[in-house]
Amino acid sequence: MYTHPEIVEILNGSGPEFFTPNAVMLQNAATILNYIDDINLERTGKFEQTPAESLYLLWAAEDLEFHLECLYDGRILYTFRKGGYGRGNGCVSIDKFIPILQDYLLMSIW
Structure with missing residues (x-):
């Protein structure tokens, strides 16, 4: 079902x-x-389990960092x-997070 190593x-x-991790956490990680x-x-990092029972990813691209x-x-803390x-x-659902990430990436290019 999950193809990401x-x-x-x-x-x-x-x-x-x-x-x-529950199914929604895994699905959100796969969506990201x-x-x-x-x-x-x-992508320089990978998802890891935290003591706070979340899946955490530090992703760095040039001078950008995404925690x-x-x-x-089911929410994404970013x-x-x-x-x-x-x-x-913020802390939002995956449906709201992806557009926020897209906007940030577009704004950061300039």
């Missing part, structure tokens, strides 16, 4: 020290990874940074 790794590596793949930008967490309740400074943050 890091999601498969999370599913196969879930042990007693880690929580088991698919988007990054679709826009053909290099993304897929939360248990912080965007450019040149080390915070440029945007």
